[in-house]
Amino acid sequence: MTFLHTNLRRMAGATALVAGFASSAAADDIIWARYGDIDSLDPHRATSTLSLQVWSLLYDTLLATDADGLPVPHFAKSWESNADGTEYTFSLQDGVMCHDGTPLDANDVKYTIDTAFSEDAPSLTKGSWGPITASEVLDPLTIKLTLETPFVALIPFLADSFSSIICDSNGEGFGTTTAIGSGPWKLVSWTKGDRIVLEKNPDYRNFGKLAENPGAPHEDGLIITVVPEPQARLAALTTGEVHIAEPPFDDVPMIKDEGELSIIVAENTGQNVFWEFAVHRPPFNDVRARLAVAHATDAATAISLIYGDLSVPENCPVSRGVFGNDQDFCAQYRPAYDPEKSKELLADLGYSMDNPLETALLVWTGGNRQKLGEVFQAQLAEVGIKASIEIMDIGSLNARVRQENENTEGTTGSMDMMTWSWYDPDILYALWHTPGAYRGYTSPELDALLDETRVLTDPDARKAKVQEVFKYLLENAIHVPLYTPGWEWVFAVRPEVEGFFVAPFVYPNFSDVKLGG
C-alpha cells in the first residue's frame, strides 16, 4: 500500500487541475460520502449509526442535545413531570410544518409513539421508550405520556433520533420511498445501496438543535452517497466529487500534512471501547486476574501510537458527554497502568513469566483495531499474560463473547475489546443487569444499583447512583474503559466547505454549511 500512498500524495498536487472538471454535482449540492447505506428511512425499523445520522436530517425530535450532550427543548418548548416520574407533559412549538405542508403537532407525536408500540410491528427500540402505557393529546400543542413505572432515561431518549417524530400523513411506502418529517432536509429519493438525495426544507425552524442557523439550510441540496472503499473516498474527495467523507485512517497524517482537506473529529460520541472478560470460568472468574489485565494496559500510549490525537483515553464506563461521566471521579477507581502491581496479582494467582496466564483476545475487525490489539498484546506479554489475538466481524464477536460467557469449562481465558455506544448510562443496564447482554458478569448487588438508576428522578441523586455503578464496575474490573471514540468519527472536508460540524453522538450537521468558491 505504500506505493498507493506515495502515488496519492503526488497526485494530490494535481487536485486543483482536476477538481473543476470531475465535479459532477450541482453547484448547490453538498455531497457526503459514507462507507455504507441506511437500513430504512423509518426510525422504528433500524438501529445503525448510518441510519440515525440520516433520520436526524429528515425528522425533528421533541428535545435536542446541547454541546455537552444534555437534553434541551426543541419541538417541545418545555416539559414537566409529576413527583414520582410516571407522567410527563410536553408543551409543543406552534406553527411547525411537516414536509408535505401539514402541521406538526401533538397528534404526530402520539402517532409516532403508537406506531412504536404497535402490536404487529413494534419499534426495534421499543424498550428504549420505556414502560409508556398511554399517550394523550390534551390539545394540539400539548401531549401527556403516562408510564407504568418511572423511567428517567426517557428524557435523553427523546433528544435522540431514535425518537424521531413521524408525521401522521405518512402512509404507503413509508420507510422506503417516502419519509415525511419536519427536519431541515426533505427526501427527494433513495436508491438503496447508492445514494439518498435530499433538498432543503425552506420552512424549517430550528429551536434547540446545535446549529447557528435558526432556519432552512443555506445550501439547496444534500446528496449522501455510498463509497465503501476508503481509498476511493479519499480519491473522490481529492477530485472534488464529494465534499465530506470518512478518510482511510492511515492517510490522516498525510492529509493533515497536505493541508488541502481539513480533518474534523467528532466529540462526545458516547462510544466506549472497553475490556470485558469471560467471568464464569478461570482465570477471569477471579477479580485479581481481571485487575492484572487492567493494570498491565497502558491505553494512553497504545492509542497515541495507533490513532495519534484522534482518540482519547476514557476512564468511565460511559464516555464523555454522557450523563454521569466524570474523568476525575472514575480515575479514582479505574485500575491505573501499573505493571508491577499486575505482576504481583499474577504471582498471587500462581502465574509467572514461565507459566503465563493464557487468554484469547477477541477484537472487532476494522478501524485499525487489530493494530491496537497488537500493542495491547505486547503490553500484556510484559507482565506474563499470553494473549492470542482473534480478529472477527462484529457479528461473530457478539456471538463469540456470549458463547465464551456460557462456557464454564476449561482454564484458558477469554477477554475482548468491546465497543458500545448510547446517549445515557442506561446502556449499563442492558450490559450488566441480569441476565446481561452477553450473559457476562451479574450480581444481585449490581442489579439493585442499576434498578435504581432507572427510577431516580432527581438528577443529583441519579448521578450519585450512576457513579456508584461506575465504581462497582471499575473496582471489580468488570468493564474496564480504554478509549473513546471508536468508529465513524473522523471526517475529511474539502476546503470550499464552511460551517460543517458534528454534533454529540456522531450527528453530522449540514444546516450551517456553505459551499464557498
Next chain:
Amino acid sequence: MWRFLGTRIAMGAFTIWITTILVTLLIHAVPGDPVQIMYAQSQGTTPEQIEEVRRSLGLDRSIPVQYLMYMERLLQGDLGATIRGGQPVLEVILQRLPNTLLLACAAMFIAILIGVPIGFLAAYREGTLTDIALMIIAIAGISMPHFWLGLMLLFFFALELGWLPVSGNGWLNLVLPALTLGLSNAAIFARLTRSSMIDVMSQDYVQTAFAKGLPKALVLRRHVLRAGLLPVVTMMGLQFAFMMGGAIVVENIFSWNGVGRMAVEAIFQRDYPLIQGFILTFSVVVVFVAIVIDALYAVLDPRIRRS
C-alpha cells in the same frame, strides 16, 4: 436437441434446489445472530427485546423449520423480507442485479475483445519473441489481484488524468470496473485461445489444408478459428460465473451498486433472507448461462447434440 435442452434444464433445477439447502445450512453454521448484530453499534436494548425481535423474524425456530418456511414462501414466488429494514428481498435484488449483469457483460466483452486476438496472434507466432512477450503479459494479467488493478486504474484515470469519475452508477462509471474485471479475464482468454489454436493447428486436417496450398488466411479462418474457439466458448460460461464473483471486489472499489456489494453487506449483517435470495439469484444466473453455453456448444459442434 430439445431432449438435450430438457435434460440440461432439469439438471439445472436440481442444482438450484441443492443450493438452497446448502445455503440454509451454511449461513447458520457461521457464528453470529442477525438481531444481535443489528443492535451491535447502538444498543441500549434489553435481551428480552432482542429475543422478541428474533421471534418475530422466525429466527427462534429450528433450522429445518426455517428452511421449510423459506421453501414454502419461495414456491409462491416470495423471497421474504430483509432483516435490516424489512424490504422485499426480490425487490432489493432486482434493483441491483441489472447493474451486476451489465458489469459482467461489459467485462466479458472487453475480455474477449482483447483476449482472443492476443491468444490467436501468440499461437500464430508460436515460439517467437512476440509469443513470449504476449504470454508474459497474460501471466501478469492473471496474477494481478482485482483489488490492486482496480485501485491503480482509479488513481490513474480518475485522479491523475481526471477523465473518469471515481464512484457512481452512470455510463462513464462503468468503464473502470469493466476494464478491471475485463483485463484480468482477457489474460485467461488469451492463454486459453493460444493453447487451443496451437492444438488445432497441429491437427492433420489443418496440415493437409496448408499442404494443399490454400492461402494461410483462409485456412486460419475456415479451419482453425471455428474449431479452436470451441473451448473458449465453454470457458465463457465458466468465466461469467467467475466474473459475477469477481464483481464483488470490483463493485466495492468503484462503488458500483450491484448485487455483489449487497451480498457482502448481507453476509456481514447475517441478513439470512437476503443472503439466501442472492445465492438463489446467483445460481439461477449461472445455471442459465451454463445452459445457454451448452446449447451454443451444441450448435457449434454437431457431435454433442447427437450424443
